[in-house]
Amino acid sequence: MAELSVSRLSVVAGGAQVVSHISLQLSRGEFVVLLGPNGAGKSMTLRAMLGLVPSTGSVTLDGASVPDMAPSERARHIAYLPQSTALAWPARTRDVVSLGRFSHGAAVGRLGRDDAHAVDMALSECALEAFSDRRVDSLSGGEMARVHCARAFAARTTFLLADEPVAALDPAQAFRIMDLLQKKARRGLGVLVVLHDIALAARYADRMILMKAGELVADGPTESVLTGESVSALYGVTAHVAGRQVALNGLPD
Numbered sequence: 267m268a269e270l271s272v273s274r275l276s277v278v279a280g281g282a283q284v285v286s287h288i289s290l291q292l293s294r295g296e297f298v299v300l301l302g303p304n305g306a307g308k309s310m311t312l313r314a315m316l317g318l319v320p321s322t323g324s325v326t327l328d329g330a331s332v333p334d335m336a337p338s339e340r341a342r343h344i345a346y347l348p349q350s351t352a353l354a355w356p357a358r359t360r361d362v363v364s365l366g367r368f369s370h371g372a373a374v375g376r377l378g379r380d381d382a383h384a385v386d387m388a389l390s391e392c393a394l395e396a397f398s399d400r401r402v403d404s405l406s407g408g409e410m411a412r413v414h415c416a417r418a419f420a421a422r423t424t425f426l427l428a429d430e431p432v433a434a435l436d437p438a439q440a441f442r443i444m445d446l447l448q449k450k451a452r453r454g455l456g457v458l459v460v461l462h463d464i465a466l467a468a469r470y471a472d473r474m475i476l477m478k479a480g481e482l483v484a485d486g487p488t489e490s491v492l493t494g495e496s497v498s499a500l501y502g503v504t505a506h507v508a509g510r511q512v513a514l515n516g517l518p519d
């Protein structure tokens with residue numbers, strides 16, 4: 267069973283410790299949601315796990331240090347959907363999805379048979395066939411989010427780290443993306459997703475990790491981690507949780 271293992275990961279930014287001694291494991295086939303208030307250190311944790319920011323501690327994939335991997339090797343194992351999804355250049359959808367194959371040696375206009383197949387599959391999984399030749403700067407936010415997912419799926423990695431992939435999507439589009447990620451996890455992808463929508467997280471997560479002020483405060487099965495008390499302690503709002511149903515009742519009086 268492939269495993270991504272994080273041990274005592276810490277990050278300092280702007281002179282402050284923004285991630286403090288985080289340890290966690292992610293296995294293939296798991297769907298894990300990382301929750302926490304703004305500024306808790308969630309994005310920094312993902313970026314440090316990928317070696318994109320300096321950190322201390324260790325991150326290993328089946329024992330091999332991830333930050334020490336060449337970028338292309340890392341990208342063959344772990345796909346990353348960063349928070350910002352804007353694309354500044356007017357590429358076609360299919361070419362953006364093809365970027366997911368670059369770590370396998372492909373280049374725009376130079377896709378091998380396996381690359382082309384992976385791109386076609388990813389376009390189909392994300393219901394993007396009709397947009398294949400469209401310029402991405404003409405797509406809606408929800409369509410663009412699907413393009414980013416397709417790019418990640420085309421890479422055929424064993425792990426996917428996604429930072430708020432459904433922020434700014436309407437409920438149907440958000441469910442569509444979460445369903446896709448869940449389907450991929452059921453087929454063996456290890457998925458770690460940062461979300462702010464607690465109800466959505468409750469619906470999908472096999473496991474939840476809670477972070478606050480740079481520290482990991484809970485990690486376990488959704489049913490045991492998600493309680494009215496844990497949501498209140500995390501966000502400072504009153505909440506009622508029944509199983510996987512979450513009702514937020516605003517700020518305390």
Ligand SMILES: Nc1ncnc2c1ncn2[C@@H]1O[C@H](COP(=O)(O)OP(=O)(O)OP(=O)(O)O)[C@@H](O)[C@H]1O
Binds near residue numbers: 311
């Ligand atoms: N380059 C930097 N210099 C100084 N502080 C930084 C820098 N980058 C990030 N930080 C700080 O690190 C903390 C954690 O940031 P991070 O982006 O990981 O939070 P987050 O949990 O992802 O928040 P959000 O939910 O708002 O996206 C924040 O307080 C942020 O201001």
